[in-house]
Every structure is written in C-alpha cells, then in structure tokens.
Amino acid sequence: MALQIGSTLREAGSQLVGRTGAILLVTYLVLLMGFQAAFNTLFAVLYARWGFEDVAATLPLTLDVPLSVAGVGVLLGMVLALYHSVVATRTFVAGARDSFPAGALTRNVPLALLNLAVGGLVYGAVVFLGTLLFVLPGIVAYVALLFLLPYVAVEDRNFVDALRSSYRLSRGHWVRLFALVFLLVATSSLLGGVAGLVGSLLLPRGVAQLVIVLVQTPVSLFVAAAIAVAFRQLRDEAAGESPVSPRNAETPSTPD
Template sequence: MSLQLGPALRRGAGHLLSRAGLAVLAAYTVVMLVYQLSFNTLLRSLVTGLLPPGAPAGTVPNLVTLPVPDAVAGVLVVVALLAAATVTVVAVRTFVAGERERVPRRFLTDRMVFAVANVAVGGIAFGLVVFLGTLLLVVPGVVAYVGLLFMLQYVAAEDENFVTAMRRSWRLTKGNRIRLFLLVLVLLGVVFVVTFLVNVVLGTALGVAFGAGTSGLVSLAVGTVNVVSTLYLLAVLSDAFVQLRDGPGPESRGTRPPTGTLGA
C-alpha cells in the first residue's frame, strides 16, 4: 500500500485536537514543564558551581528554575522522564486506536512497565543504530531512521518487545521509505519555522515589555512548542502506521491473525 501523506497530516491534526488528544497533550505539557524546570535547576547549580568566585552575574544562565534543593530536582528529572515515556505510550495507543472522545483506562494500565522499559531501551538502541549509520556517510543513518520509525507504535500498540518491533518496522516501511522521509521532512520544517517565529516574535515582545533577562521565559515557550510538535508527530506517524499496517502486505492484519493489540 502506498502511504497517503495528506490524509496522515490531516488526521494527525484531528487526533491531536480531539478531546482525547488534548487530554494527552495537557498531561504531556505538565510532565515536560516539570522536567524542564527541574533540569534548569540542576544546570544552573552546575554552572554556578563551576564559575570562579566573583564571576559577573551575566555569566550565570538566565533560566527559570524551581526553588528546591538539587537532590529534589534530580529526583524530579528522573520521575518526569519516566512519566514522559508513560504518556508517550498512552498517546501512541490512543492515536493508533483512533480514540477521540476519551482515553480508555486499559491504555494507562495494560503492560505499562513492559512498554515503558522497551520504549526506553529501544530508544537507546534506535539512537545507536541511526548514529552508526550516520557515521557511514549519512545515508545509511537516514535509511535506518526511516526504516525503524514505527518501533514505538509496535511496542506501545502491539505489545512487542523492541527487537521484534524494530524488525517489523523495517518490514512495514519497505517500499514507502521515501514517502516517510518526505513526511518527516515536512513535519520538521514546520516545527523549525514555528520555533523560529516563537523565538523571534516572543523574544522581541518580552524584551520590549520587560527588558533584558527574558530568555528563560522564551525557552519555556519554545519547550511548549516542542511538546505540541512532538505529539503531532506521534499522531501523524501513528496514522501512517495504521495505513501501512492495515493495507495489503506481509504486515497487514488481513494476512495474519491478530496479536492481541491494544489498538484493535
């Protein structure tokens, strides 16, 4: 089956802007805000500790931080990363299943530890494969990235371990890798433009309104844009996954018995 890019982009937006999608977006935004503030707290403390005594105040990064000890900030970073992985799994399950009104309870509970563990380890493996491929004149890295693009969908929605998920993603993307590459390029281009505009427009507006020292607020705004773009990317790729999975081919549901998928 040939991947339809336009419908994937439109339906991805529809999934994200539905009641279920907005609920997931709200949860992800809160989690990533906690992560960013906690990370900023640790980073500011680290930089301050490395500076010599009497260093100018301007050398300390202007970051929005939490009024908590470093140890607490460190714990919050770890908790936020685990929560982000959990919300990512829930988001993919919701988008693949096409749920728009609500997030089914089973999406939050069914084999969540298994899914999060495989998302975490699989993400590291994915990154290493793409990195090694990129070292080989870039093109193999791009091919690896596109070929393994649906690992997350197989782990979250079809309850596969990350090794099987990578193998099945490689098979599923065969014949559509150029289209998938173009789809990712379009999405990244949109994200780049929006992020640039937020940096310039919001940075200028805050600078005029409050003077210097607003870069920390702009950074949080850019982080929010990244949250929205990340979930939109997940929604679009989940729609592309369903298109290819349910179409004719070796990975189609029509050619093999169901595997107890959460998105069925």
C-alpha cells in the first residue's frame, strides 16, 4: 500500500489537538521565544562591540545580559530544541494524544541528541552537495533521508544506520513522499511569508517577530507530526503490520 497523504495530514492534525499536542505546542512556543531573545541579544551585543550601535538598537526582543550569557542561551536553546524534537517524534509516531509514551522523555536522550547533531550535519552536507549537482540530487537526498529523526528518536539507531534505514524505507515511495514534503514546505513557506509581510507592514518589529513565532510554532509541529505519521505508515507496512491509529493506540503514561 502506498503512502496515504490525506490520512497522514489528517492524523498529523489530530495529534496537535490532543493533550500531548497542546503540551508540545506550549513548550515549543516558550522555547522559540526564549531562543529568539537570546539570539537577538547575542547579535545586538556583537553589533555594538563592532561599532554598529544603530543596527544593534533596531533588534527587537533583546535582553540586558552579557555576551557570554546570550551565547549560552543560544546553545542551550539549540539543545532543548533538539530534545523537544525527540520527545515530539516519539509521541507522534506512537499516536499518543492523551499521555506521553513510556520513556519518551528520558530514554537514551544523550545518545539520541549526539546522533541527531552529527547525523543532521551529515544529512545537511549530503543535501547541500546534491543541490550543487544540478539541484535534483539534493531534492532526492532530502526526501530519501527524511526519516533520520524517527529512526534515531524512536528506534534508538545510530545516525549511520538511521540514514541507511531511511533510504531503504523511502525507496519505492519517493514520489508520494516528495509530494508530501512539497505540500508541507509550500504551506509552511506561505504562512511564514504572509506573517512576515503583514508584520513588517503593520506592526512594530518586536510584535512582528512575536507574530512570526506564533505562526511558526504550530506549523513546525504539524510538519514534524506529518513526517512521524508517514514514517509510522511506511514502517508498519514494511513490517506487515496494521497502521496504528491515534484513536486506538495504546498510550501508556510515563512517570517522567
């Protein structure tokens, strides 16, 4: 059975309206706002040191903290964002709407983060090199290696095995996966572009940036949920199992 794009999108949406989806949305929103403030502060301090005080003064959402604190905040935000993606992927693949799956918050977290950090660099490098080779190879690589995160987060694979497994799982489903990715990227870009345009024309810079974050949060999580559901569909099909529905999935609560 081929990847069902319609059901994938519907299930992804249903994941976000459950209890776990709401928790993930709120925590991701707080995380993005904190990261944006630390990021803006870092560059505001750097611009001021380089003699561009006027540029530094235009950056919104800045904090009155030293450069070192802002730098630590940026690094911490990146690590927490990676951790959030691990928890979200484990939750979405399990189809858990009412409670987080057992171990979703704590199982092999350091190893998963390390493999995702290194694997993400390798993934990005492969896509970049492929894009340089007349663009199409980069698109093929992006889709073929799309399931790096689910394999690392859900099945505790190392990044090399995860990339290989993603390639094998996507083989034979590339066209539909490309269509799914295209829809997700196009929708995300459209909503982000509209939010950015409206914000830049009608709102102060600080408020405009907050609006963009508010739009990015549910869109980013929806994309993550759609990829997780697609992974579940194809993995279960490859294993000869019936796909798990969020309505009847067992979602044991984790004590974490």
